[in-house]
Amino acid sequence: MIATPFTPHPDIAGRSLLTLRHHSPEGVAAVLDLAAALKDGRAAGWPPLLRHQVIALIFERPSTRTRVSFVSGIERLGGSAMVLSPADMQLGRGETIEDTAKVLGRMAEAIVLRTGPHETLLELDRHAGVPVVNGLTYEHHPCQALADAQTLRERFGDLSGLRVAYLGDGNNVCVSLMIVGALTGMEVVAACPEGYRPPGEVVAWADATGAERGGGARVVDDPHEAVAGARALYTDTWVSMGDEGTEERRRRDLAPYRIDDALLDRAGDGAVALHCLPAHAGDEITYEVLHGPRSAVWDQAENRMHAQAALLAHMLAPG
Incomplete structure (x- = not known):
C-alpha cells in the first residue's frame, strides 16, 4: 500500500x-x-x-x-x-x-x-x-538495474546474500547490476572472457560495499564457476549498438557463456534466467530458456x- x-x-x-x-x-x-x-x-x-x-x-x-x-x-x-x-x-x-x-x-x-x-x-x-x-x-544503465532488483525481490525476497551470475560481456548492464547488488547485499559473480570484463575499479567498489551487507562482487573466467549456487543467471546481447563490424569475433569469444538449460541446471534450486532485452535467441541465450518456465525476463521487462x-x-x- x-x-x-x-x-x-x-x-x-x-x-x-x-x-x-x-x-x-x-x-x-x-x-x-x-x-x-x-x-x-x-x-x-x-x-x-x-x-x-x-x-x-x-x-x-x-x-x-x-x-x-x-x-x-x-x-x-x-x-x-x-x-x-x-x-x-x-x-x-x-x-x-x-x-x-x-x-x-x-x-x-x-x-x-x-x-x-x-x-x-x-x-x-x-x-x-x-x-x-x-x-x-x-x-x-541504472534504471535497468532498479528493475532487475525489483524482479529478484519478487522472486526471492530479501536480496542480502543472494547470488546472481552475470555471463558474457561485462558492459553497462553488468556494471549497474554490480552497483545495485552492492547496495542491496547481493553477491554478483560475473563470468567474462579477457577483453570483456567490467572495470576493475567498479568491481572492487562493489565488492567492498556489498560485503557490508552480506554480498560482494567478483569476476571469473569459468561460467560454471559463476553459476554454482546462483539463484539467477543474467546475460545481455553480445552485439550492442556501436559493436557493428565485430559481430563474428564477439560471437566466437562469448559462445562459451551462452545461457542454456544445461547451464541453468548447474545453478541453485529454483534459479531463473534474466535478460535486459533485446535478446538474440541462439546467441547469448537459447529460445527454450528465454521463453521457458525458468525465465523471469518478461517480469523484468x-x-x-x-x-x-x-x-x-x-x-x-x-x-
Whole structure:
C-alpha cells in the first residue's frame, strides 16, 4: 500500500540519477518498495503522484523498453511525457547540450536522456537545473538495474546474500547490476572472457560495499564457476549498438557463456534466467530458456515501468 500523503525519500527527492553509486541503500530500497506497491495496486489505478509534472524524454539512441516504460509510468502517475529525438530538436542540427539543457530545464520538471558517452549525460546535468535521469549510457544503465532488483525481490525476497551470475560481456548492464547488488547485499559473480570484463575499479567498489551487507562482487573466467549456487543467471546481447563490424569475433569469444538449460541446471534450486532485452535467441541465450518456465525476463521487462515510475515519484512528488 502507498502511504498517503506520500513522502519522497530525501536521498532521491530533487536529485539526478546518473549512476546508483551516488545514492544510498536506503534510497534504493525506498524506490523498490514503491515500485512493488505500484505493481500491486496497478489494477486499482495509481495515485497521481506526478500530477502537473512534465518530463522530457530525449532518445539519441533507439529504444523500445526504456521509451515505452517511461511514458507509460509517467502517464499512469498523472504526469506528461514529452518524447524527443535529435530529429525533433536543434540538438540534431548542432545546438549544444548546454543550450538544450537550459531551455528544457525551464519547461520540464525532469529530463531523461538515453545517449552514448556518459559525459553527454553529465554535461546535460550540469546545466539543466532540474533532475536528470540516465536512460542509458555506454558506462551505466541504472534504471535497468532498479528493475532487475525489483524482479529478484519478487522472486526471492530479501536480496542480502543472494547470488546472481552475470555471463558474457561485462558492459553497462553488468556494471549497474554490480552497483545495485552492492547496495542491496547481493553477491554478483560475473563470468567474462579477457577483453570483456567490467572495470576493475567498479568491481572492487562493489565488492567492498556489498560485503557490508552480506554480498560482494567478483569476476571469473569459468561460467560454471559463476553459476554454482546462483539463484539467477543474467546475460545481455553480445552485439550492442556501436559493436557493428565485430559481430563474428564477439560471437566466437562469448559462445562459451551462452545461457542454456544445461547451464541453468548447474545453478541453485529454483534459479531463473534474466535478460535486459533485446535478446538474440541462439546467441547469448537459447529460445527454450528465454521463453521457458525458468525465465523471469518478461517480469523484468514489465518492472522497468514500475521501477522508473517509483523513481520519478520519489524524485518529483511534493513532500
